[in-house]
Amino acid sequence: MISIIDYGAGNLGSIENMIKRIGHKSQITNSIDLIENSEKLILPGVGSFDHGMSQLKNSGLIDVINKKVLEDKTPILGICLGMQLMTEFSEEGDHKGLGWFNAEVVKFKSEEKKMKIPHMGWNIVDIKKESKIITDVEEEKRYYFVHSYYVKSNAEEEVLTTTNYINTFASALEKNNIFGVQFHPEKSHKFGLEVLRNFVNL
Template identity: 40%
Template sequence: MIAIIDYGAGNLKNVQHALSLLNIECKVTGQPADLQSADGIILPGVGAFGEAMNRLNETGFTDEIKSQASKGKPLLGICLGMQLLFEKSYEHGEHEGIGLIEGEIVRFELDLKVPHMGWNQLKVSKPYKDAIINQNVQDGDYVYFVHSFFAQPKNEEDILHATDYGKPFTSAVKRNHIMGMQYHPEKSARVGMQMLKNFGEMVR
């Protein structure tokens, strides 16, 4: 069973619906203790980094996420949920994140339109070409984005996917069993559903 964390800042129903279509057992929960019995965890998120971290801290989810991650439980952050996995964000000030992946979250400084919104392509990092999470996912596949900030991982080996928007940026990360996707897999048609299916395979 995959636990989808409800902390008041997530695109929960779409994620739950996508997993249900894939026949992947899941449960939306606002109780940190439920993560203990889950086989995998999804941390969704829409909105501002600082406010989201306040909610995770106040509800006790931050400590429980760290605890379960330390035990090797598969964890997937989506959109803001991916950003929260990092050490720090500079969205509306400076905010400390969960800190499971080294690096920080910064704003696009481009002549292009911000937020970066709509369909864009993935480039799969070579070390992860054959990883389970990338099964049936290829360079050039399109996924759906809505974001003004992006991740700058400290370690290049944590980059799972990259995408070009004025310049290359990290669009997905992976550190062992901890993963994040800046794009919305639940809104990304075939490719997104494949990614969620692959995460389900990792959980099983």
């Protein structure tokens, strides 16, 4: 079973619907028992970094998620804020992140009025390495983004894709069983469907 982790900071229903469209079953849950018995995990998220980490801590799920991901090597996909929470820390707040990726989260800064913040809308990605979740590298990939903070990676080998908006940032990360995407695959039509299909079929 695929568990979509409910910690009070995510757009959960649209992800569940996309997985159903692929032909798989998922469950939205904050149950430790259900998460412990999951084959795959999805960590969604919208909002601020500190709020997301506070919600995750208050949910009491961090220990079981760490065990599943780091010890059991259960595949996990972080989406938007979910990916950001997988980094070391964010300029957006004071809480430490989960620390799974050697990266940090920083705020877009633009002196150009035409470059609006948040970064909102469709953008292409530049694929940096072979991936289990983004395939068919010859085709240009476009995904839907909504974010004011971006991931700055300190480990080139963890960067799956980059995207340019104001500056170049890591728009997807991949390390072993841990995957993160800054964009919203559940809002990215066929390209997002491909990411979710590849993930659930790992």
